[in-house]
Amino acid sequence: MKTIAKQPEVKNFIDGKFVPITIGSNEHASMDVMNPIDGSIITTLPLSTYDDVDKAVKAAEKAFESWSSKTLKERVQIFFRYRTLLEENMDELTKLVQLENGKTYGEAKAEVEKSMELCEFAVSLPQIVVNEVQEVSKGVECRIERKPLGVVASITPFNFPNMVPHWTMPNALVLGNTMVMKPSEIVPLSTMRMAELLKEAGLPDGVFNLVNGGKEVVEAICDHPNIKAVSFVGSTKVAKIVYKRASSTLKRCVALGGAKNHLLVFPDANPDMTASNVVASMTGCAGQRCMAASVMVGVDKVQHIIDKMVEEAKKIIPGENLGAVISAEAKKRIENYIAEAETNGAKILLDGRNITVPGKEGGFYVGPTIIDHVTIDMSVAREEIFGPVISIIRAKNIDEAIEIENGSNYGNAAAVFTQSGGLAKEVMERASAGMIGVNIGVPVPREPFSFGGWNESKFGVGDITGRSSIEFWTQNKKTTTKWNPEAQTNWMS
Ligand code: NAD
Secondary structure (H helix, E strand, C coil), X not given: CCECCCCCCCCEEECCEEECCCCCCCCCCEEEEEECCCCEEEEXXXXXXXXXXXXXXXXXXXXXXXXXHCCHHHHHHHHHHHHHHHHHCHHHHHHHHHHHHCCCHHHHHHHHHHHXXXXXXXXXXXXXXXXXXEEEECCEEEEEEEEECCEEEEECCCCCCCHHHHHHHHHHHHCCCEEEEECCCCCCHHHHHHHXXXXXXXXXXXXXXXXXXXXXXXXXXXXXXCCCEEEEECCHHHXXXXXXXXXXXXXXXXXXXXXXEEEEECCCCCHHHHHHHHHHHHHHHHHCCXXXXXXXXXXXCXXXXXXXXXXXXXXXXXXXXXCCCCCHHHHHHHHHHHHHHHHCCCEEEECCCCCCECCECCCCCCCCEXXXXXXXXXXXXXXXXXXXEEEEEEECCHHHHHHHHHCCCCCCEEEEECCCHHHHHHHHHHCCCCEEEECCCCCCCCCCCCCCCCHHHEECCCCCCHHHHHHHHEEEEEEEEECCCCCCCCCCC
């Protein structure tokens, strides 16, 4: 494999500076960061240890006093400037996401645009977080104020290198916390650039810190006694580990996990709109989205819609309007799922296995894949595939369709395609998922609506973005005051 030193070696960002990892037991431990589009190595990443996390926590603790004592209105000024920097550097940030993640230019750009929207919500927090005060008895006042927690942590996955870090960072910092972030070791470059731009926007040193690495860093974050809260986004397997470990050291934790999203398609659905929505949902970001369509439940006679979906999916060309999957292992895993379904009797209507893109032969591509006549016992019906693959399960009626959806361990999103308000309403009510789409294949709530699933797609209370995140990143201080000595003495005194 060719090594292209396109990027400098990955470093940690602690106390406003890029620093190498601590020389210790992990002195020689590093891993390659790959470009999924052509399989080349773009840089190496050191695997940090507990000592590196500890340094970052110390820097964040030092910065907390002065950062948290600024007013909300002062803190948002930095994020007005930072949002502008995202816009000014859009092309570069987009290409960085593409380089490390392999998605298309349009998909990568949409990520950065969403990050800007997340910053817009954060700068609106002074309008939303207004303290409560009331004179509860003559001369006596009760007041509730939202206070930051202290040093908080954010652990992120590979599939949205720019956007997911912005789910947590702007709100947590604007609300007065300081942060240690651990990005996915597979995509460290976007967050390094984010750290630089935050500094350029005027963020004081130590308020935002980055520690690169893998499992050891996550464990150190969960265990560190001076971290108050942990937010995690990634697979369900790791979300469970992180939720249990962070809670066992008495931290507050919200951990978002994987997904297996069901789209219920009824015969009266608009065929063109449904086919293009379902295909866009299953193939966007090469299916590596926690909001991607993974199972289509075709209710009754929907063959005409399936035929259109196959037609639509044939227009999705790897290397043109379909990006790469993240790694050679991911490609193999996805292709194994398709093979297993075929062996177990499912019908492959469109097969994305064994794809190579001319000129990018080393790239990790899987073409759009549609598997029909899947049964609920098959792994493609139950497990997260995380590739551009949809499994079609046939159902006789709405009750059967809902039973299939409700049977999933996950519950991130579900969608219904129909022209009947009654049917749509019933699915909205009965689907066991946190985010519901009606004639929308990727029902991501936009700010200020919050993002978060149900069941094994999320552990912890509240959602990760929007108003819900205000609760997570703050604690209430309740103060009762009496200024008037003549105030009547009563049971409160
Ligand atoms: P992952 O769980 O493998 O990794 C996420 C983070 O956990 C990374 O920073 C990684 O270093 C760390 N990690 C990995 N293994 C660990 C271990 N054993 N112990 C401690 N830490 C560990 O997830 P991924 O492959 O990077 O991302 C894809 C997954 O994330 C998919 O399942 C996808 O559905 C999910 N995801 C969910 C949401 C959501 O909102 N629910 C959003 C984006 C991605």
